[in-house]
Amino acid sequence: MAGKVSPTPDERGGLLGFLAQQRQAMKVAAYGLTDDQARAAPSASALSVGGLLKHVSSTESGWIDLVLKIEPKPFAESVAAYQENYRLGPDETLDSAIAAYDRVAARTEEVIAGIADLNQEVPIPKDVPWYPDDASVWSVRWVLLHLIEETARHAGHADIVRESLDGATAMPLQAAAEGWPETNWLKPWKPGVMS
Numbered sequence: 001m002a003g004k005v006s007p008t009p010d011e012r013g014g015l016l017g018f019l020a021q022q023r024q025a026m027k028v029a030a031y032g033l034t035d036d037q038a039r040a041a042p043s044a045s046a047l048s049v050g051g052l053l054k055h056v057s058s059t060e061s062g063w064i065d066l067v068l069k070i071e072p073k074p075f076a077e078s079v080a081a082y083q084e085n086y087r088l089g090p091d092e093t094l095d096s097a098i099a100a101y102d103r104v105a106a107r108t109e110e111v112i113a114g115i116a117d118l119n120q121e122v123p124i125p126k127d128v129p130w131y132p133d134d135a136s137v138w139s140v141r142w143v144l145l146h147l148i149e150e151t152a153r154h155a156g157h158a159d160i161v162r163e164s165l166d167g168a169t170a171m172p173l174q175a176a177a178e179g180w181p182e183t184n185w186l187k188p189w190k191p192g193v194m195s
Contacts, residue, residue, distance in 0.1 A: 004021075005017040005018050005020075005021050011118065011141075012112065012118060015112075015118075015141070015144040015145065015148065016108075016109060016112060016144070018148050019108070019144065019147055019148050019151065020105070022148055022151035022152045022155050023056075023101065023105055023151060024174075025151075025152070025155035025158075025159075025170065025174075026052065026053055026056055026101070026151065026154065026155045026158055027053070027098055027101070027177075028170060028173045028174045028177050029049050029052075029155065029158035029159055029161070029162045029170070029173065030049050030050070030053060030094055030098065030158070030162075031173045031176060031177045031189070032168070032173070032176070032189065032191055033049060033050075033094060033162075033165070034094075035050070035088070035092075035093050035094050037049070037165055037166070038050030038053075038088050038094040038097070039051075039087070039088045039090075040165060041161070042161065042164040042165050043160065043161060043164045045157075045161070046086070047086065047157055047158075047161055048086075048087065048088060048161060049094075049158050049161050049162055049165075050087075050088025050092070050094050050097055051085070051086040051087045051088050052086070052154050052157055052158045052161070053088075053094075053097045053098065053101055053158075054085045054086070054087070054088060054092075054097050054100075055085045055086050055154065056101070056150065056151050056154050057085075057097065057100050057101040057104045058082075058085040059085075059147075059150060060104050060105070060108060060147055060151070061104045061107070063143050063146070063147055064104075064107060064108050064111050066122050066123070066125070066143070067111060067112075067115070067120075067122050067140055067143055068111060069122075069123065072125055072128075108147075112140070112144070115140055117140075118139060118140045118141040118144070119139050119140070119141065120139065120140045121137040121138075121139060122137060122138045122139065122140060122142070122143055123136065123137055124136055124137060124138060168189050171186060172186065172187060172188055172189040173189045175187075175188035175189065176188035176189040176190065
């Protein structure tokens with residue numbers, strides 16, 4: 001993905017395109033990291049690049065479950081799992097987290113392709129403290145917009161964590177990941193070279 005979402009002829013394609021772009025930004029933040037670096041939390045925050053990847057993957061999967069009307073676990077039972085999704089465990093690898101995220105993305109694309117109307121209602125669970133009490137449904141469109149916002153916010157977190165790790169920033173990382181040629185204004189990231 002060359003930095004911008006391609007023009008799309010319809011809303012669905014645009015929403016999925018912007019979500020794909022933000023997913024790519026998450027993965028670019030992890031480009032070239034070792035598993036130990038992906039676990040590291042080098043800033044005042046407890047966030048790590050690997051943990052953020054796990055979190056956005058789990059979050060997107062949960063929202064698509066809601067679109068499919070798959071009943072979520074009661075919130076009280078899922079708090080520990082939610083918190084664990086912010087950490088890349090010692091037995092997990094960055095490659096496995098990225099592969100899981102790719103599977104979630106493919107599932108989202110498939111599910112959204114099978115929905116005729118983006119106005120389709122998505123029931124709001126009532127036992128989650130940050131969901132509104134004054135509404136009973138979202139639309140699939142709203143869910144996609146929320147996923148774009150949620151992923152973009154965490155891609156920004158991942159950028160900061162990554163820069164704190166080794167000085168690498170988004171555009172040089174993207175250039176390296178996608179094989180862009182070096183120019184006077186942009187040099188692709190290289191291991192051991194500060195951006």
